[in-house]
Amino acid sequence: MDKAIQVFKFGGASVKDAEAVKNVAGILENYKDKSLVVIVSAMGKTTNALEKIVAAYFEKDIEKALSLLEETKIAHYQIMANLFDQNHEIFPMVNDIFVEIEWVLEDDVQDGYDYIYDQIVSVGELASSRILASYLNEKGLSTAWLDTRDVILTDDSFREARVNWEQTQNRAQKQVPALLKNNQFVLTQGFIASNNENQTTTLGREGSDFTAAIYSFCLDATSLSIWKDVPGILTADPRLFDNVTLINRLSYKEAIEMTYYGAKVIHPKTIKPLQNKNIPLFVKSFIDPEGEGTMIDADTNIIEYPPVIVVERNQCLLHISTKDFSFVAEWHLSYLFKLFNEHRIKINMMQNMAISFSVCVTNIPDRIKTLIDTLEKDFKVVKDDNLDLITVRNYREEMLKDLTQGKIVLFEERIRKTIQMVIKNVPSMKWK
Numbered sequence: 161m162d163k164a165i166q167v168f169k170f171g172g173a174s175v176k177d178a179e180a181v182k183n184v185a186g187i188l189e190n191y192k193d194k195s196l197v198v199i200v201s202a203m204g205k206t207t208n209a210l211e212k213i214v215a216a217y218f219e220k221d222i223e224k225a226l227s228l229l230e231e232t233k234i235a236h237y238q239i240m241a242n243l244f245d246q247n248h249e250i251f252p253m254v255n256d257i258f259v260e261i262e263w264v265l266e267d268d269v270q271d272g273y274d275y276i277y278d279q280i281v282s283v284g285e286l287a288s289s290r291i292l293a294s295y296l297n298e299k300g301l302s303t304a305w306l307d308t309r310d311v312i313l314t315d316d317s318f319r320e321a322r323v324n325w326e327q328t329q330n331r332a333q334k335q336v337p338a339l340l341k342n343n344q345f346v347l348t349q350g351f352i353a354s355n356n357e358n359q360t361t362t363l364g365r366e367g368s369d370f371t372a373a374i375y376s377f378c379l380d381a382t383s384l385s386i387w388k389d390v391p392g393i394l395t396a397d398p399r400l401f402d403n404v405t406l407i408n409r410l411s412y413k414e415a416i417e418m419t420y421y422g423a424k425v426i427h428p429k430t431i432k433p434l435q436n437k438n439i440p441l442f443v444k445s446f447i448d449p450e451g452e453g454t455m456i457d458a459d460t461n462i463i464e465y466p467p468v469i470v471v472e473r474n475q476c477l478l479h480i481s482t483k484d485f486s487f488v489a490e491w492h493l494s495y496l497f498k499l500f501n502e503h504r505i506k507i508n509m510m511q512n513m514a515i516s517f518s519v520c521v522t523n524i525p526d527r528i529k530t531l532i533d534t535l536e537k538d539f540k541v542v543k544d545d546n547l548d549l550i551t552v553r554n555y556r557e558e559m560l561k562d563l564t565q566g567k568i569v570l571f572e573e574r575i576r577k578t579i580q581m582v583i584k585n586v587p588s589m590k591w592k
C-alpha cells in the first residue's frame with residue numbers, strides 16, 4: 161500500500177436529511193488530498209423503520225409491512241429530490257435496492273427471523289451509501305462505491321455475525337488500495353457483511369463504528385475518525401445529564417471500560433482492533449468539524465480522569481435461589497453461567513449470597529423469558545423490572561448523593577474507582 165489511509169465514519173444522524181448530506185460533503189471537501197475510506201450508516205432512524213417491516217412480515221401483516229416500506233422509500237426519495245435532479249441515475253438505483261425488500265415480502269415466511277432480518281435491514285446502509293457516493297461524485301469528489309459484502313466475511317450468526325479477520329484483511333488489502341489509486345475516496349457501508357454463501361449478515365445494532373475499526377485494522381490506517389452529533393466523548397450522555405464536559409484525551413483502556421459499561425457513544429467492539437494496531441481514534445463533531453474532539457490512544461500518562469457516568473436503561477434483576485435452602489455452590493454458578501451464555505444474555509452486575517444469586521441484565525423479553533423457563537426447572541426465580549444500571553468510573557464520594565437523590569438504590573457495588581448501582585426507574589424519572 162503506497163499512500164497512508166485514513167478511515168472516516170459517519171453515523172445515521174450525520175446523514176439524516178439532505179442538509180446533513182451536504183454538510184458531510186462539506187467536511188470531506190477538506191480532505192480531498194487524502195486517501196480516505198468512508199464508512200456510512202443508514203440515514204437517520206432507517207434501521208429502526210426497517211426492523212418494524214421485519215416484525216410486520218413475521219406477524220403476517222403484509223399490508224402493514226408494505227406501507228412501512230413505502231414510508232421509508234418516500235423518506236429516501238425526498239432526500240434525493242433535494243440533492244439531485246430528477247433524471248439522475250440515483251433514483252432507479254435506490255429503487256432497485258428497495259425492490260429487494262418487496263421480493264422478500266412477496267414470499268410466505270420460510271426462513272428464520274434473524275436471516276430475514278439481515279436481508280431486509282441491510283438495505284438501509286446500501287441506500288445511504290449509494291446516495292452519499294453519488295452526491296460526492298456530483299460535487300466533483302471522485303468516490304468509488306464499494307460493496308462491503310465483498311470485503312467483510314463473517315460466519316452465519318445472522319444479526320450478530322463474527323468476522324473472519326484473515327479473509328477480510330486479504331480482501332480489504334486487495335480491493336481498497338486499488339480503488340484509491342483512481343479515486344479520492346472509497347465509500348462503503350457500515351454494519352453489514354456477508355457469509356461464505358454470499359448471504360448478507362449484520363454485525364449487531366450500532367455496528368458501523370465496528371466496521372470502521374475493521375477497515376482501519378485491515379488497512380493499517382493511520383487513524384480512524386468517527387463523526388458524531390456531540391463535540392466528542394463527554395463525561396455523560398448529554399441527553400440524560402446537564403453540565404457534561406468534553407474529555408479531550410482517553411486511553412484505549414478507559415474507552416473500552418466506558419463502552420463496556422454501556423456508554424452509547426461508541427460501539428464496544430470498536431476499541432480492540434484499534435488498540436491491537438495502535439491506531440488512534442478521533443471522535444469529532446460533524447456540527448463543529450473544527451472542534452478539538454476526543455483523541456483515544458495508548459497514552460498512559462493521563463494522570464486523572466473526571467468522573468464519567470454511564471446509564472444503561474431497560475434493566476432487570478433476576479434473583480435466583482435454590483428451592484431446598486441449600487447453599488448456592490460453585491457447581492450451581494458454573495451451570496448458571498453456562499445457561500446465560502447459551503441464551504446470549506450478558507451479565508451486567510452480579511452478587512451471590514447464601515442461598516441466592518442475583519444478576520442485573522438487559523431486559524430482552526424473549527431471551528429472558530426462555531432463560532427463566534429453563535431456570536425454573538431447578539431454581540426459584542424472582543424478577544424485578546424497570547431498572548436502570550448506573551456506572552460511575554472515577555467516582556467521587558460527594559457526587560453520589562446528588563446522583564441518587566430521590567431514587568431507590570436496590571443494589572450497589574464498588575470496585576476500586578468504579579461504582580455500580582441498580583436503581584428503580586420511576587417512569588417520569590430524568591437524570592437531568
Ligand code: ADP
Binds near residue numbers: 388396399426
Ligand atoms: P451515530 O450517529 O454515529 O450512530 P450515536 O447516536 O450512536 O451516533 O452516538 C452519539 C450519541 O451518543 C450522542 O448523541 C449522545 O446522546 C450519546 N452519548 C451517550 N453517552 C455519551 C458520552 N459519554 N459522550 C458523548 N455522547 C454520548
Ligand code: ASP
Binds near residue numbers: 367369
Ligand atoms: N444502522 C445500524 C443501526 O442503526 C448501524 C449503525 O448505525 O451503526 O444499528
Ligand code: MG
Binds near residue numbers: 171366
Ligand atoms: Mg451509533
